[in-house]
Amino acid sequence: MENATLTLSSVTRRFGETRAVDNVTLQVEPGQFVGVIGRSGAGKSTLLRLINRLIDPSEGQITFGNREITAMKGRELRAWRRDCAMIFQQFNLVDRLDVLTNVLVGQLAGHGFLNSMTLRFSDAERTRAIQALDRLDMAPKALQRAGTLSGGQQQRVAIARALVQDPRIMLADEPIASLDPGNATRVMEALRSINREDGLTVLVNLHTLDTARAYCDRIIAMREGRVFFDGTAAQLTDDVVRDIYGSEGLAEFNEAVTSTSVSTGHVAKIPA
Numbered sequence: 699m700e701n702a703t704l705t706l707s708s709v710t711r712r713f714g715e716t717r718a719v720d721n722v723t724l725q726v727e728p729g730q731f732v733g734v735i736g737r738s739g740a741g742k743s744t745l746l747r748l749i750n751r752l753i754d755p756s757e758g759q760i761t762f763g764n765r766e767i768t769a770m771k772g773r774e775l776r777a778w779r780r781d782c783a784m785i786f787q788q789f790n791l792v793d794r795l796d797v798l799t800n801v802l803v804g805q806l807a808g809h810g811f812l813n814s815m816t817l818r819f820s821d822a823e824r825t826r827a828i829q830a831l832d833r834l835d836m837a838p839k840a841l842q843r844a845g846t847l848s849g850g851q852q853q854r855v856a857i858a859r860a861l862v863q864d865p866r867i868m869l870a871d872e873p874i875a876s877l878d879p880g881n882a883t884r885v886m887e888a889l890r891s892i893n894r895e896d897g898l899t900v901l902v903n904l905h906t907l908d909t910a911r912a913y914c915d916r917i918i919a920m921r922e923g924r925v926f927f928d929g930t931a932a933q934l935t936d937d938v939v940r941d942i943y944g945s946e947g948l949a950e951f952n953e954a955v956t957s958t959s960v961s962t963g964h965v966a967k968i969p970a
């Protein structure tokens with residue numbers, strides 16, 4: 699299927715008394731690279747999990763083109779989860795399996811039960827998996843056990859695994875939060891090239907402002923479950939940033955995590 703506009707209409711998710719996501723309405727155009735920022739607990743993870751239906755909204759509607767995501771069940775929901783790949787902070791690879799097999803597992807959704815159990819794959823699937831690894835500069839590690847790779851390498855394998863699903867949207871929940879600056883940069887660059895070359899929509903939760911400024915066409919800042927800011931990096935002024943994070947949170951979010959952000963000139967110095 700083609701990429702399409704993702705629309706959230708008055709979406710709320712409550713956990714007991716907490717409104718983790720509170721009446722969020724937004725549209726994401728196909729091929730946009732969107733960074734979601736905000737303090738811990740602002741609702742960023744919940745927002746992504748609502749989009750791929752890891753959790754259901756308490757109220758509101760999510761659509762992708764003319765498909766209503768929030769109404770999907772069974773086969774249709776499984777198809778949506780393939781269209782909408784998810785990357786996590788902790789990579790979620792199977793350590794004892796080699797890199798190639800980890801990527802091939804991304805294609806299992808389209809397999810019969812028996813082939814999934816025996817991890818049998820066609821030559822075409824293997825070729826596709828190698829090609830995906832190659833895009834992430836990870837093909838030379840194809841036969842190495844995933845558990846022996848560095849965090850940054852594991853995250854690139856996780857992205858390759860997501861790519862073989864042939865998704866329309868890539869959701870990434872703090873994909874660089876546990877990486878060093880060099881690896882964080884490589885992972886962000888990989889997401890950016892997939893976005894540009896394949897026209898994939900990317901929504902990425904980030905805990906560092908400078909990374910969002912350096913890579914994202916659009917930045918959405920959440921605060922207490924609501925969209926507090928929605929605009930470009932240039933529109934995200936120091937005053938808005940102070941309101942998003944509070945002055946005590948600023949120092950933490952002002953750290954440079956991805957090294958390219960320094961050379962792009964997008965880094966704003968925010969007074970602590």
Ligand SMILES: Nc1ncnc2c1ncn2[C@@H]1O[C@H](COP(=O)(O)OP(=O)(O)OP(=O)(O)O)[C@@H](O)[C@H]1O
Nearest residue numbers: 713716717718736737738739740741742743744745
């Ligand atoms: N499964 C759950 N059960 C109960 N409360 C939850 C659950 N998931 C999230 N919450 C609450 O919803 C709010 C938003 O959480 P969420 O994880 O979406 O925030 P976040 O912005 O992603 O935070 P972080 O940056 O720390 O990951 C928090 O108050 C959190 O405690």
